[in-house]
Amino acid sequence: xxxxxxxxxxxxxxxxxxxxxxxxxxxxxxxxxxxxxxxxxxxxxxxxxxxxxxxxxxxxxxxxxxxxxxxxxxxxxxxxxxxxxxxxxxxxxxxxxxxxxxxxxxxxxxxxxxxxxxxxxxxxxxxxxxxxxxxxxxxxxxxxxxxxxxxxxxxxxxxxxxxxxxxxxxxxxxxxxxxxxxxxxxxxxxxxxxxxxxxxxxxxxxxxxxxxxxxxxxxxxxxxxxxxxxxxxxxxxxxxxxxxxxxxxxxxxxxxxxxxxxxxxxxxxxxxxxxxxxxxxxxxxxxxxxxxxxxxxxxxxxxxxxxxxxxxxxxxxxxxxxxxxxxxxxxxxxxxxxxxxxxxxxxxxxxxxxxxxx
Amino acid sequence: xxxxxxxxxxxxxxxxxxxxxxxxxxxxxxxxxxxxxxxxxxxxxxxxxxxxxxxxxxxxxxxxxxxxxxxxxxxxxxxxxxxxxxxxxxxxxxxxxxxxxxxxxxxxxxxxxxxxxxxxxxxxxxxxxxxxxxxxxxxxxxxxxxxxxxxxxxxxxxxxxxxxxxxxxxxxxxxxxxxxxxxxxxxxxxxxxxxxxxxxxxxxxxxxxxxxxxxxxxxxxxxxxxxxxxxxxxxxxxxxxxxxxxxxxxxxxxxxxxxxxxxxxxxxxxxxxxxxxxxxxxxx
Numbered sequence: 001x002x003x004x005x006x007x008x009x010x011x012x013x014x015x016x017x018x019x020x021x022x023x024x025x026x027x028x029x030x031x032x033x034x035x036x037x038x039x040x041x042x043x044x045x046x047x048x049x050x051x052x053x054x055x056x057x058x059x060x061x062x063x064x065x066x067x068x069x070x071x072x073x074x075x076x077x078x079x080x081x082x083x084x085x086x087x088x089x090x091x092x093x094x095x096x097x098x099x100x101x102x103x104x105x106x107x108x109x110x111x112x113x114x115x116x117x118x119x120x121x122x123x124x125x126x127x128x129x130x131x132x133x134x135x136x137x138x139x140x141x142x143x144x145x146x147x148x149x150x151x152x153x154x155x156x157x158x159x160x161x162x163x164x165x166x167x168x169x170x171x172x173x174x175x176x177x178x179x180x181x182x183x184x185x186x187x188x189x190x191x192x193x194x195x196x197x198x199x200x201x202x203x204x205x206x207x208x209x210x211x212x213x214x215x216x217x218x219x220x221x222x223x224x225x226x227x228x229x230x231x232x233x234x235x236x237x238x239x240x241x242x243x244x245x246x247x248x249x250x251x252x253x254x255x256x257x258x259x260x261x262x263x264x265x266x267x268x269x270x271x272x273x274x275x276x277x278x279x280x281x282x283x284x285x286x287x288x289x290x291x292x293x294x295x296x297x298x299x300x301x302x303x304x305x306x307x308x309x310x311x312x313x314x315x316x317x318x319x320x321x322x323x324x325x326x327x328x329x330x331x332x333x334x335x336x337x338x339x340x341x342x343x344x345x346x347x348x349x350x351x352x353x354x355x356x357x358x
Numbered sequence: 359x360x361x362x363x364x365x366x367x368x369x370x371x372x373x374x375x376x377x378x379x380x381x382x383x384x385x386x387x388x389x390x391x392x393x394x395x396x397x398x399x400x401x402x403x404x405x406x407x408x409x410x411x412x413x414x415x416x417x418x419x420x421x422x423x424x425x426x427x428x429x430x431x432x433x434x435x436x437x438x439x440x441x442x443x444x445x446x447x448x449x450x451x452x453x454x455x456x457x458x459x460x461x462x463x464x465x466x467x468x469x470x471x472x473x474x475x476x477x478x479x480x481x482x483x484x485x486x487x488x489x490x491x492x493x494x495x496x497x498x499x500x501x502x503x504x505x506x507x508x509x510x511x512x513x514x515x516x517x518x519x520x521x522x523x524x525x526x527x528x529x530x531x532x533x534x535x536x537x538x539x540x541x542x543x544x545x546x547x548x549x550x551x552x553x554x555x556x557x558x559x560x561x562x563x564x565x566x567x568x569x570x571x572x573x574x575x576x577x578x579x580x581x582x583x584x585x586x587x588x589x590x591x592x593x594x595x596x597x598x599x600x601x602x603x604x605x606x607x608x609x610x611x612x613x614x615x616x617x618x619x620x621x622x623x624x625x626x627x628x629x630x631x632x633x634x635x636x637x638x639x640x641x642x
Contacts, residue, residue, distance in 0.1 A: 073608035081400045101397065168504060175606065215508050215590040231485050231504065341397055348607030355594040355602070356419040
């Protein structure tokens with residue numbers, strides 16, 4: 001009797017235990033009530049709330065704190081060293097390394113609102129082995145930017161960076177992979193399949209180019225200043241510099257080279273093993289939202305991954321900078337490919353030798 | 359007992375600090391320089407070997423640049439020390455009661471960020487800068503020349519400027535230690551002012567001169583900020599190559615190997631100099 005009564009009690013005990021558990025596991029709360037904290041490893045400037053305004057307004061009680069990386073290499077080595085940031089912001093060319101080293105968590109795109117507004121070409125940049133590891137966010141062009149009052153006629157090729165006619169007025173970006181990209185376009189080589197001989201030739205060409213080159217620019221403001229005061233007339237440049245100089249009334253044009261423009265994409269990844277996966281995912285979804293996207297376009301002159309944002313641009317300068325009225329521009333654009341660690345090491349060493357050459 | 363306590367209180371904390379934040383990182387860097395690449399985590403040390411040193415040895419342009427950078431540092435240190443000497447001499451013997459004010463004025467540049475002072479030289483040397491404007495206004499030039507900025511001389515000029523106030527301090531300290539009675543004695547014995555300086559003041563101040571020289575020379579060998587800002591395509595120094603491998607390439611092993619070689623070379627220079635000028639004679 002005693003036993004059967006106890007046996008009858010068991011389901012009750014289990015039920016009440018389950019009820020207690022259910023009370024502990026919160027039902028999906030309203031975003032406005034969610035509390036917690038999120039750490040973002042980003043570039044200086046991106047911490048401004050303009051660039052995550054949608055998240056801030058939707059999740060007012062979540063504390064977002066920022067850490068900064070000074071370069072892609074810096075962000076990568078921080079993450080590799082065990083940085084506890086939940087979300088980080090690398091650019092194309094570095095993504096493979098995070099995947100290979102197991103530093104990045106797969107993105108559950110089914111829970112990512114705004115994902116359908118991202119063009120497939122951009123989604124593909126963050127995919128490895130059929131899995132989405134990164135969410136594309138900001139992007140832009142690289143091409144030859146030149147002063148139309150100094151250069152006669154139109155520049156229509158990347159080889160302008162090697163043209164003795166502009167000796168002492170050329171400025172290349174201080175970056176080995178960037179140099180390999182330019183040379184590959186000029187020679188018509190597949191930059192993901194560069195051989196040792198080709199790399200040797202690229203190095204030689206850039207060593208010779210050094211006598212035409214005034215300085216290698218490290219940051220965009222440095223380039224903009226030199227082009228505005230006329231020290232530099234022909235440069236490897238992002239569209240941000242073009243937009244700023246146009247805005248300042250400097251007579252500049254942004255080449256549409258026969259080899260095609262280059263395009264780079266900035267992406268966000270979620271750290272593998274983060275305890276804030278859901279919040280991080282919400283953060284990325286709202287990074288793709290419109291108010292945030294508009295700020296990226298209007299304040300930084302960068303492109304945004306949300307196509308609706310791009311299609312809504314009305315500012316003439318920006319339309320020109322992104323060649324928005326030219327529907328085929330993206331087809332003629334070469335996206336920066338993902339590099340392996342070996343390629344990165346070989347190309348950066350090549351560039352160091354260019355700078356160290358007698 | 360008191361001496362022992364003094365040892366623990368005075369020596370141990372800084373020693374621990376140096377061990378944790380200087381020696382340990384240095385050892386880590388040495389170990390990293392033997393790694394083949396950075397894959398597999400930052401603090402794992404698989405397959406240590408000499409790959410980076412072999413790569414370095416087979417890249418003559420890196421070693422050439424190291425020698426060149428040492429020569430630049432040597433020249434900068436020599437000019438900065440020589441220029442700082444009169445300043446220190448004036449402060450020690452001629453400034454009198456105003457010495458404190460002048461010393462403060464000498465230190466004023468340090469209240470401005472190093473980066474800003476280097477940027478200022480861009481404004482002076484640039485094609486629309488002070489020198490060019492002056493030459494055009496005076497009719498020497500018809501149009502601005504980019505001769506002054508973006509080359510190695512610009513790097514040398516800027517570095518020398520930055521170091522002069524620094525270099526004056528150890529010399530000043532050495533000059534202030536000179537016993538005035540020694541100079542009076544030289545005077546009483548009929549030495550001319552020049553002879554007094556050459557035979558009494560200069561020799562006694564040489565430890566300070568040497569300290570100044572190395573205080574400028576050692577950091578300048580690895581300098582990278584100034585060449586980056588005013589050096590142009592042809593003005594890179596060895597420090598720029600190291601910086602690139604750390605901050606752009608994420609290739610710590612090669613960057614570490616380059617740093618270790620630079621450390622060895624700098625130590626070799628110091629050892630050579632110490633031998634040449636018989637450092638021990640002054641230290642004891």
